[in-house]
Amino acid sequence: xxxxxxxxxxxxxxxxxxxLFEAAFDEIERVEEALSNYRSTSELSRINANAANAxxxxxxxxxxxxxxxFVYSRESDGPFDVTVGKLMKAWGFFRGAGHYPxxxxxARAREQTGWQRVKLDQRTRxxxxxxxxxxxxxxxxxxxxxxxxxxxxxxxxxVTAALISSGSSSIYAIGAPPGKAGWPVRVxxxxxxxxxxxxxxxxxxxxxxxxxxxxFFQLNGRTYCHIMDPRTGRPVEGMLQTSVIAPEATDxxxxxxxxxxxxxxxxxxxxxxxxxxxxIFVTDKNGVGRVVRVRWPNQAATSxxxxxxxxx
Amino acid sequence: xxxRSFVKAISAGTLGTAVLARGVEQVFGREKHPVAPSDxxxxxxxxxxxxxxxxxxxxxxxxxxxxTGLCDIYEPxxxxxxxxxxxxxxxxxxxxxLLEARDLDAIVVATPLSLxxxxxxxxxxxxxxxxxxxxxxxxxxxxxxxxxAVRQAGKHFQVGHQYRYAPWIHEVIxxxxxxxxxxxxxxxxxxxxxxxWRRPVPDxxxxxxxxxxxxxxxxxxxxxxxxSHQIDFANWFFGAMPExxxxxxxxxxxxxxxxxxxxxxxxxxYPGGRSFTFSSLTDNAxxxxxxxxxxxxxxxxxxxxxxxxxxxPKRAGSPVSExxxxxxxxxxxxxxxxxxxxxxxxxxVKIPEGTGGNPNQLACKSFIESLRNNARPFADERVGWESGxxxxxxxxxxxxxxxxxxxxxxxx
Numbered sequence: 001x002x003x004x005x006x007x008x009x010x011x012x013x014x015x016x017x018x019x020l021f022e023a024a025f026d027e028i029e030r031v032e033e034a035l036s037n038y039r040s041t042s043e044l045s046r047i048n049a050n051a052a053n054a055x056x057x058x059x060x061x062x063x064x065x066x067x068x069x070f071v072y073s074r075e076s077d078g079p080f081d082v083t084v085g086k087l088m089k090a091w092g093f094f095r096g097a098g099h100y101p102x103x104x105x106x107a108r109a110r111e112q113t114g115w116q117r118v119k120l121d122q123r124t125r126x127x128x129x130x131x132x133x134x135x136x137x138x139x140x141x142x143x144x145x146x147x148x149x150x151x152x153x154x155x156x157x158x159v160t161a162a163l164i165s166s167g168s169s170s171i172y173a174i175g176a177p178p179g180k181a182g183w184p185v186r187v188x189x190x191x192x193x194x195x196x197x198x199x200x201x202x203x204x205x206x207x208x209x210x211x212x213x214x215x216f217f218q219l220n221g222r223t224y225c226h227i228m229d230p231r232t233g234r235p236v237e238g239m240l241q242t243s244v245i246a247p248e249a250t251d252x253x254x255x256x257x258x259x260x261x262x263x264x265x266x267x268x269x270x271x272x273x274x275x276x277x278x279x280i281f282v283t284d285k286n287g288v289g290r291v292v293r294v295r296w297p298n299q300a301a302t303s304x305x306x307x308x309x310x311x312x
Numbered sequence: 313x314x315x316r317s318f319v320k321a322i323s324a325g326t327l328g329t330a331v332l333a334r335g336v337e338q339v340f341g342r343e344k345h346p347v348a349p350s351d352x353x354x355x356x357x358x359x360x361x362x363x364x365x366x367x368x369x370x371x372x373x374x375x376x377x378x379x380t381g382l383c384d385i386y387e388p389x390x391x392x393x394x395x396x397x398x399x400x401x402x403x404x405x406x407x408x409x410l411l412e413a414r415d416l417d418a419i420v421v422a423t424p425l426s427l428x429x430x431x432x433x434x435x436x437x438x439x440x441x442x443x444x445x446x447x448x449x450x451x452x453x454x455x456x457x458x459x460x461a462v463r464q465a466g467k468h469f470q471v472g473h474q475y476r477y478a479p480w481i482h483e484v485i486x487x488x489x490x491x492x493x494x495x496x497x498x499x500x501x502x503x504x505x506x507x508x509w510r511r512p513v514p515d516x517x518x519x520x521x522x523x524x525x526x527x528x529x530x531x532x533x534x535x536x537x538x539x540s541h542q543i544d545f546a547n548w549f550f551g552a553m554p555e556x557x558x559x560x561x562x563x564x565x566x567x568x569x570x571x572x573x574x575x576x577x578x579x580x581x582y583p584g585g586r587s588f589t590f591s592s593l594t595d596n597a598x599x600x601x602x603x604x605x606x607x608x609x610x611x612x613x614x615x616x617x618x619x620x621x622x623x624x625p626k627r628a629g630s631p632v633s634e635x636x637x638x639x640x641x642x643x644x645x646x647x648x649x650x651x652x653x654x655x656x657x658x659x660x661v662k663i664p665e666g667t668g669g670n671p672n673q674l675a676c677k678s679f680i681e682s683l684r685n686n687a688r689p690f691a692d693e694r695v696g697w698e699s700g701x702x703x704x705x706x707x708x709x710x711x712x713x714x715x716x717x718x719x720x721x722x723x724x
Contacts, residue, residue, distance in 0.1 A: 019510050020512055022510075040669075041616070041669060046669050046673065057373055059373050061395075061398075156514075
């Protein structure tokens with residue numbers, strides 16, 4: 001997954017804290033070794049290398065995570081898709097610079113994309129690619145999953161207050177700091193990252209954010225972000241940022257990506273499918289921004305507000 | 313190396329000599345199917361702790377493997393291990409009860425080192441094949457007993473030296489064997505980490521159970537838990553066991569009641585003027601983990617994921633001019649450049665598509681194939697014995713503070 005993780009926790013002494021850090025980072029390492037597509041020795045790399053030839057049997061944990069990812073693909077009817085890597089490559093998001101693909105390049109990438117081209121067989125716990133060139137990339141769910149795994153390890157070790165984050169995308173809170181109601185977490189304004197859009201208190205919850213500011217390129221006055229709409233094969237436009245609060249980081253991570261693609265008008269059903277979720281969208285249409293909140297803390301059930309946006 | 317020659321390399325190690333091949337026939341007689349005819353292989357796990365759980369995941373990635381029993385004395389392990397199997401796998405609190413179960417073809421032993429002999433031998437005597445974690449045994453006596461038990465039981469035994477199954481390492485051994493980096497006289501291995509090696513304990517009464525690696529009653533310390541892999545590599549590469557070893561070590565960073573050293577440095581001497589030096593630190597991770605093969609014409613860096621060849625710079629046609637008059641050097645030149653490590657990208661080892669992967673996965677898969685095909689595992693009891701014994705004697709040398717000769721302790 002190739003991201004940096006941070007961990008804050010309350011412990012009775014420094015020695016105990018350092019043991020907990022080691023246990024947590026060992027767990028991240030374990031998950032990375034299963035799910036990373038940057039490592040040739042990972043389980044995901046083994047699946048990617050072989051599943052176009054024959055069904056690849058995997059262990060229950062990896063299989064269950066793939067099933068969970070595909071539930072999102074089904075529930076969202078496509079916008080969340082762990083096979084989207086080839087599209088990202090076609091748009092130049094693996095080598096950094098960005099690139100407007102030719103129609104041939106785009107057509108080829110689209111042939112090698114699509115969750116429906118992956119067959120999961122629960123009986124044999126196997127994965128089969130129905131087309132050559134398919135690649136699984138769990139970047140949209142794996143970091144959240146790693147946070148949930150670390151949270152489990154820390155809880156089992158008796159930790160009652162900790163905050164774990166993966167990159168800038170997901171954060172999970174175990175309990176709350178002593179004497180506090182939760183961990184204060186700031187959701188920043190995508191138009192000016194020094195401004196705060198909302199400050200919330202997280203307690204036994206996660207927050208994930210997807211934004212078009214993380215990786216993007218500009219061409220002829222248009223901004224192309226790294227989040228793809230698998231239905232069109234193109235980067236999502238008109239969306240600046242989505243944040244999702246959910247009881248588990250696996251869900252918030254996947255949901256923030258899915259609703260970024262779907263937009264506020266079409267996300268309600270997906271958000272309702274996981275109890276305890278709330279979301280905030282910042283959209284940008286022709287220089288007019290909207291902030292849409294769905295069950296966001298301290299707000300009416302759903303609220304909207306207009307904000308002025310502009311070019312970055 | 314293409315896929316076929318990789319298979320051949322494995323086979324050469326498996327059945328390379330007539331003696332071994334005869335041994336296999338004698339051991340297995342007419343038993344053609346050492347596992348259930350359905351071809352499903354049913355495994356029991358003794359010790360599903362962190363390492364045991366890792367092995368379980370790898371075994372469950374092999375088609376047709378089912379885990380049918382879990383044995384531990386630490387209650388929380390059962391829930392964690394059942395989460396991995398995804399089912400209500402039967403649990404046992406005594407390994408003898410597990411071994412009484414009928415639906416088991418092989419046993420995976422991943423208990424603390426001091427328990428290997430007891431658990432491996434009991435499993436073999438129950439008629440099961442065994443995948444036994446490294447190091448082979450805590451003492452020389454344990455190592456000898458395990459080898460005797462494997463041979464007496466006539467069952468397959470594979471030791472947890474998973475790097476024996478890494479295709480890039482086979483490729484390196486083949487290429488270096490053909491002379492690509494000249495004569496090799498030294499191997500350097502290091503495994504440096506920055507952490508106390510101590511695991512969180514929910515209740516002080518579980519300290520020794522969870523942090524067994526830190527106590528000599530159960531553990532061979534860094535030499536056994538980390539060094540044994542690289543010792544096995546040196547034994548494999550040199551095709552011999554060490555003749556002697558010197559070493560040092562100490563508890564210098566973590567004064568927390570532990571008994572095993574938090575840093576060790578050992579040098580093994582091999583026949584023919586060759587050596588293997590190993591270092592393990594726990595308070596600096598800059599170097600990480602790697603094994604370097606140093607030859608006259610080049611070097612190979614072997615890691616857990618890959619290997620890279622480097623070549624010595626071509627020397628100038630004539631030696632550096634140096635004029636010696638009455639013992640004083642008057643015209644010598646000295647270039648610091650020549651003493652700096654030569655840098656550059658090196659030449660990564662390429663392995664055929666589809667043969668790579670995680671060595672643990674490849675080792676687990678190979679063990680299951682050994683059972684299905686009735687073939688001796690490549691990392692068999694002899695491999696385990698050679699590295700296990702080397703670990704024991706290295707630890708003796710560290711404790712004694714002087715050189716120890718292998719021939720005084722074991723017949724190799």
